[in-house]
Structure formats: C-alpha cells, structure tokens
Amino acid sequence: MSHALVPKGVLDALELAARSFLWQRSANTRSMHYVDLASLCHPRNDGGLGFHATATWSGPLRARFAWEYLQPHQSLFERAMHGRYSENLFTCPPRRSDSAVIKILRDGAASLLSVSRWRIGRGENINILADRWIHDRVLSRWPTFIHSQLPDSMLLSEMLTENGDWNRSKLLQFFGLSLVDTIIQIPTYPAVRRDRHELNFQHSGKTIASMAYAACFPSPSADFSWLSRLGLRPRERLFWWRLALDAIPTRCWLLRRGLTDSGVCPWGCPSPENRDHIMRGSSNVAAISCELHQWGIDMPVVQDWASFPALVSSTRKLDLGPLLVFCYVVYQHWRTRNAKVHGREFGTPLILAATIMENINCSTDFPSTRYWGTNRPDKPSPSSFWCPPAAGLD
Numbered sequence: 016m017s018h019a020l021v022p023k024g025v026l027d028a029l030e031l032a033a034r035s036f037l038w039q040r041s042a043n044t045r046s047m048h049y050v051d052l053a054s055l056c057h058p059r060n061d062g063g064l065g066f067h068a069t070a071t072w073s074g075p076l077r078a079r080f081a082w083e084y085l086q087p088h089q090s091l092f093e094r095a096m097h098g099r100y101s102e103n104l105f106t107c108p109p110r111r112s113d114s115a116v117i118k119i120l121r122d123g124a125a126s127l128l129s130v131s132r133w134r135i136g137r138g139e140n141i142n143i144l145a146d147r148w149i150h151d152r153v154l155s156r157w158p159t160f161i162h163s164q165l166p167d168s169m170l171l172s173e174m175l176t177e178n179g180d181w182n183r184s185k186l187l188q189f190f191g192l193s194l195v196d197t198i199i200q201i202p203t204y205p206a207v208r209r210d211r212h213e214l215n216f217q218h219s220g221k222t223i224a225s226m227a228y229a230a231c232f233p234s235p236s237a238d239f240s241w242l243s244r245l246g247l248r249p250r251e252r253l254f255w256w257r258l259a260l261d262a263i264p265t266r267c268w269l270l271r272r273g274l275t276d277s278g279v280c281p282w283g284c285p286s287p288e289n290r291d292h293i294m295r296g297s298s299n300v301a302a303i304s305c306e307l308h309q310w311g312i313d314m315p316v317v318q319d320w321a322s323f324p325a326l327v328s329s330t331r332k333l334d335l336g337p338l339l340v341f342c343y344v345v346y347q348h349w350r351t352r353n354a355k356v357h358g359r360e361f362g363t364p365l366i367l368a369a370t371i372m373e374n375i376n377c378s379t380d381f382p383s384t385r386y387w388g389t390n391r392p393d394k395p396s397p398s399s400f401w402c403p404p405a406a407g408l409d
C-alpha cells in the first residue's frame with residue numbers, strides 16, 4: 016500500500032471486510048456495536064485498541080518517502096526529482112499528469128507535515144500563518160492573539176533581521192508580548208540559510224509512519240495511561256477498556272437504548288445497575304470482597320468511576336496490588352452477572368475469590384501479592400500462582 020496507488024474503493028472494501036469480521040456473526044445476524052470502528056482504530060495509548068484503519072494508513076506509510084526526499088540527495092533519482100520539484104512538491108497543486116511516484120510523495124508529504132515543522136534558516140520559504148514553525152502549532156488553526164492585519168502571504172523572513180536574528184519590534188507589531196517571548200526562544204540558523212524540515216519529536220522512539228498515523232486522530236478526550244499502568248491480562252484489560260468507555264451492556268445502558276424495560280440490578284439491589292454500581296454497589300462484589308478479606312487480602316473502596324483513573328495514576332507502582340485485586344473482582348463479578356442473567360451456572364463468592372487469586376500471577380513485583388503464599392505449609396515459590404489456603408489452616 017505504501018509503494019503502489021491502491022484505489023480508494025479497494026481500501027474501502029477491505030475496511031468493510033474488517034467491519035463484517037468484527038460485527039457480523041453470520042450472514043443473517045449482526046452483533047451490537049458497543050464502540051465504533053474509529054475508536055477501535057485509535058492508538059492504544061490514546062484510548063483505542065490500535066486496529067489499523069486501512070484508508071488512513073496509506074498517507075502515514077508514505078511519509079517516510081517524503082522525509083527521505085527532504086534529506087541530502089544521494090541517488091540519481093533523488094537528485095533528478097529534487098532538481099525538478101525542489102520542496103515545492105509539498106505545496107504545488109496536484110495535476111492529472113502527475114506520475115504515480117509524485118502522487119505517492121505528495122500523499123506522504125501531506126502526512127509528514129502534521130509531524131514536522133520548519134527549522135528556520137532565513138525564513139524565505141516559511142509562511143507565517145500557514146506553515147508550522149512555532150513548536151507543533153499552525154497559527155491559522157491555533158486560536159491565539161494575532162494582529163488582524165497580518166497578511167496571509169507574509170513570509171517569516173520579514174520577522175528576522177539581516178543577521179538572521181529575531182526582529183523583536185517587528186514581532187510586537189503583530190503578536191502579543193507572551194507569544195513574542197515564546198517566538199524569540201525558537202533558534203534560527205542563519206548560517207545554513209536554507210529552511211529545512213525537522214520532526215516535532217525527534218527522540219520519541221517512534222517511526223515516522225507511527226507518528227503520522229497517530230496525528231490522524233484527534234486528541235483523546237481522556238487519559239488512558241492508567242490502563243497500561245495496571246498491567247492487566249488481555250481479557251481483563253479489554254473489559255476495563257470497555258468500562259472506561261461505558262460500553263458494557265448494564266441494565267441502564269440497555270434501558271437508554273430501549274432494549275430492556277428496567278434498569279434494576281439483576282442481583283436485587285435497590286439501586287439501578289450502571290457503571291458506578293458495577294464497581295462499588297453490587298452485593299456480589301461485596302460478598303467476594305468479604306471472602307478475600309477473610310484470607311487477609313483487602314482491596315480499596317472506590318466511590319465511583321470518575322475517581323478511579325486518578326486513583327490508579329496517583330498510586331505508587333509498587334502499591335498497585337490492592338487495585339489489581341479490585342480490577343479482577345469487578346471483572347469476575349461481571350462474568351458472574353452475565354451468567355446469572357442468561358441462565359447459566361455461576362460460582363459462589365468463595366469460588367470466585369479463589370479464581371481471582373489463581374488468575375493473579377504472584378511473580379508480579381507488588382509487595383502485597385508477592386508473599387501471599389508465605390504461610391502455606393508447602394511453601395510455594397514466589398513465582399507460582401496463588402492457591403486457596405489448605406484445609407484446616409487458620
């Protein structure tokens with residue numbers, strides 16, 4: 016896809032096949048959409064699952080070709096292309112007669128511009144409003160205070176002195192004082208003369224394609240770093256990711272969509288079953304917690320969902336053990352709740368508590384989980400899984 020011009024119709028067909036794989040169980044039945052495909056395609060650090068959006072990927076994959084094109088030219092092809100198009104390739108309008116190579120480079124350049132900025136030489140190629148030269152911002156798309164008489168076509172060279180330094184008095188004609196102070200901190204390279212492109216984040220460890228792909232999505236509305244911090248197993252992680260997006264079919268969720276007549280908790284609790292109730296109010300969660308408490312294992316009391324991500328983020332890494340137990344308790348409660356609702360067999364709180372402890376690997380570095388088996392007569396190694404206490408052991 017990066018080396019050839021694949022028709023958009025083909026890419027759309029591939030995406031349709033991916034959607035069918037996710038949501039169409041068979042030719043006649045379709046699954047419920049809890050989360051839209053765009054959210055699934057967000058990078059994992061930004062709250063998605065990192066699925067690849069086929070049509071969105073083509074530009075970022077080609078961004079490295081555009082980046083190579085901007086580097087010092089070695090091959091005959093690169094020298095010939097640069098001699099003909101120079102860096103106007105980024106700005107000149109597309110023509111029907113353009114070759115496939117030019118179309119691929121221009122497509123890659125469009126993605127590259129979102130993750131690169133100008134490294135200022137003499138400023139003769141940089142448009143003040145339309146180009147990115149203040150950190151990762153474009154002034155025409157950044158709501159800030161700029162004099163309304165700043166011409167659209169003004170070049171940055173007019174803000175520099177003959178020596179290539181910033182002309183403070185000229186800057187003050189068009190920008191506010193705080194923005195001028197920010198601009199003056201930006202280094203210029205008048206000895207190089209030529210303006211060049213540089214990556215916004217040169218030492219991020221990510222590839223150009225990865226950065227350009229991440230830039231295709233809007234900034235996440237919430238911080239999801241807490242989810243990675245917990246280090247949950249994939250199945251539990253997926254559950255908590257859905258919980259974060261309020262995308263699990265609680266009774267209240269189904270009621271909002273007209274798929275049930277009542278929002279009452281299936282365990283008979285007086286309060287409606289919503290996300291907060293799943294976490295703190297269910298009598299089943301309380302029963303599992305009671306069983307764990309008898310084994311000397313406590314978990315924190317979480318008042319509501321809104322406080323949970325901040326609680327994880329503010330907890331020291333070594334003290335995450337109780338929160339990890341809490342996450343597994345809520346997950347096992349949800350599985351049991353589904354079994355009850357759909358008429359399947361489910362375990363007692365004692366069985367669930369034992370299952371939770373079996374699922375948590377004692378090899379983690381959490382002090383509260385590392386020595387859970389210390390008092391057992393057969394003294395399991397710290398790397399073994401936890402097991403329920405032996406019969407008759409106080």
Ligand SMILES: [Zn+2]
Pocket residue numbers: 280281282283284288292296297298299
């Ligand atoms: Zn309940």
